[in-house]
Amino acid sequence: MTNSLPLKGIRIIAVEQYGAGPYGSMYLADMGAEVIKIENPKIGGDVSRQTGPFFLGENDSYFFQTFNLNKKSITLNLKSEEGRAVFEKLVKTADAVTNNLRGDQPEKLGITYEALKHINPKIVCGHLSAYGRDNDRASWPGYDYLMQAEAGLMSLTGEPGQAPARFGVSMVDFMTGAVASLGLTAALLGAHRSGVGSDVDVSLFDVALHQLSYPATWYLNQGHVVERVARSAHPATVPCQLYKTQDSFVFLMAMTDKFWQVLMDILDDEVLKAQRFAKVADRRENRDLLTQEIDRVLGKHPTAYWLEVLKGKIPCAPVYDLPQAMNNPYIRDTGMVQKVPHPHNADMEILANPIKVNGQRLVGKASVTMGENTQELLSELGYDEQAIAGLKQRQAI
Template identity: 45%
Template sequence: MKPLADIRIIAVEQYGAGPFGSVHLADLGAEVIKIEEPQSGGDVGRYVPPYNHGEDSLFFETFNRGKRSLSLDLATPAGREVFEDLVRTADAVYSNLRGDVPAKIGITYPQLKHLNPAVVCCSLTGFGMTGPRAKQPGYDYILQGLAGWMELTGEPGGPPTKSGLSLVDYSGGFVAAIALLAGVHAARRDGVGMDCDVSLYDTAIGMLTYPAAWHLNAGFTPARTHHSAHPSLVPFQVFPSADGWIVVGCAKEKFWQRLVQVLDLPALTDPKFATFATRREHADELLSLLDTTFATKPSAEWLALLEPAGVPCGPVNDVAAALRDPHTLARDLVVETEHPYYGTVKQVASPVRVGDEPPAYRRAPRRGEDLGYVAGLLGYDEPRLASLRSAGAFGKTP
């Protein structure tokens, strides 16, 4: 059995952050039953361009593999009835909605505990379910600005810069998955469920980590650094080579000593470069010297010298190079699923690894594909299904 094969999650989710969190739980074996609102066409992620065809998109495949889909109109009494039957069988109800919406549609723990006292209601929202921003929609781009990330990113003097990836969304998904698993563990131990109120805002602020601690305790003002340099360790940044860029990092004194040996420049043995503190004090002079030196050879030549010497380093890859890197392939980080429209779909594997059993992946579900499965799970016979259909539980009937 997969590690989470005994966990059932009812997911009222869509687009990126929420589905990103639950897809890793599905990869670990959790049964994730995805509720899709039929009147709007289900998860908006199904329609994200440029690689989309009808209700199929490579975006949706990325975030929803291994899940099941049920088209269900929670605004109808019949749809609510099916949802409540599912809650009775579930370990968790998981959602990513605006902060005030879970209570409005009745999916918080106080609203569901009469159905299942041990159910865990994990709500990943933009700003949380309390506070002055609770009713605001939260998006990764906005959160990167609000939490100070964009102000910290980019070259000094340049415009505020967003990360190339939606890191608040993805980190928020992981935070929600951790909270859900902790809640389920406690509920199984104690027999009592709970709400898990997690948010993208909390995630983004929490990830300020040590710069926040430095500011709160010592008045430190974070600032952008040239060539993405580390704020305190010198050298630890990107350097231009003759044909691209490389990253070199001396996070320990022994790495600096190895770098000095590889570069074999008398100037680097000056006592003013001997320690972390003095290198930081004379950073402008040192980094100018290193910039000039690294620009004399192509990246591959430098890496061939630095890697065997044990100096932490690496190329600045584009996405294509990262995906074909020998280590990527050796770690089985590109996986395949079969899809009725796309055929063989390649995507990146979950980084979450548990045990020695190789993971198995299943394509994302078509919208409403698992009605039959859910009907069997809940013991609905054909007359019952027909009654629910006519009452609009699964959307309008033709």
């Protein structure tokens, strides 16, 4: 499997930390790229190594492992003259340099295409920042939750009449990391064809705003404002929301006339078969009444009963909490939980990459200790043991 990975032979230097950048570059590492993570020895490396509350020995954490599988680590101080020299030698051997620094930092650090093209004309430079590098917010720090707030996503999340709510996890970070890895891969393909590299920019804010998708299109063209609907319902299609069963909730999505008819055959209730619910527009107009009637029918049995009756016929799902989601047999049957041995936990488990290649899950390897590959990489670049010791003494590595 390792030899057939699509990005095998691609070398990527990653100047990154915490979430969005490492999440995106981990996709590239999982797909076979040699991702070399640069960690500043003066600050203890990636800050997420110290992100608790759960740790794995010294200067490592489960949080860090979540975003850094399959990568190498080199300690390097890019602000020192000797550290910069090492970096430039690495650039000569690399296909891409990626970072998730503040928008004004890549130029200051000299990790843009303009700064590196004389070293390697094919180098692709990926920049993931909060607000981009070409506007008056370039120097602003920024995080996922801020983007959810300003881009309008929080206003669409939660129940009507309640305070706006954020997503349960940092989805803007993860989406931006994935988009950044897509952009970098596309630019790599272009550079391999043309021999000329480029800068590729992605920002948290732009990706968050882009996730507004069709509500944004509706507003821009028709002035229509999508608002929150009770029970996490779809703004336009009915039925598509949470419904009450005898003991909990089920999310039901009979979004087409075909699925509606199948649902009617299964539920076999005369009130639901009434003309007022016959068409998509009718169901939308009578949403509240329809919710009451579906609740009434589903309330006759527990969720487990309805899932058994509806599975494979109507799009539906239980509403699990985190333990239930993690203990769902389906995710282990499909290989989405993977054992990744770690020196401090031989049975460490991680969620697997969702991409399959030739029907096979991508294999995860635990992230290494900070700087574990420094000696190996410096030796490859021509540094002998004495030179490496000198670099370490002078805090360049």
